[in-house]
Amino acid sequence: MASEFSRVFSAFDRDDDGKISAAELRLCMKAALGEDVSAEDADELVASADTDGDGLLSQEEFLKLVQLEAAAEEERCRGLKEAFGMYEMKGEGCITPLSLKRMLSKLGSHQEIDECKAMICRFDLDGDGVLSFEEFKVMMDA
Structure with missing residues (x-):
């Protein structure tokens, strides 16, 4: 799992500086997921996990972001399952x-x-x- 995560981080870190910028995040989300994320949304995503305030995501901060997004998706799925159950x-x-x-x-x-x-x-x-x-x-x- 850790090596797989490292590969994902490396793929997002296009300039290989050990950090992921909002621009790199946008590019990779478009390429990997087909999601067109606005510059503002990418900035907000980076800011939500950027604990040192440098405007970039370290590997640890990126992991935090991935975990936050996974938790949000899990919560959304739980709500959809409840709604599905009603119908x-x-x-x-x-x-x-x-x-x-x-x-x-x-x-x-x-x-x-x-x-x-x-x-x-x-x-x-x-x-x-x-x-x-x-x-x-x-x-x-x-």
Whole structure:
């Protein structure tokens, strides 16, 4: 794990100075993740973990940033699982048109089953007529 992390740090440290700048962070996030991060957001990310105030991330500070981001993603995923659980058909592990209709009715939005099918169809990536948790995550990110 430590050597893998060192490789990741080295890949982000484009100028090989032992520190990661906001510009390097932006470049690598675009190349590795396809995420286009603004200069302001990159500056904020660096500042959130920059404990010595030099405007750069050391390997230790970069690890802190990665851990903060992982914890935030874990919390987000936990919230999405709770939301998914409210909509899913109990025991099925998926959201069906009927379970969606029931939950929307509880929330005061009365939809016909065909409308619920159409809502699901938009994010049903595998075409099975229901939403898995992974498809639900895609839908929530849209």
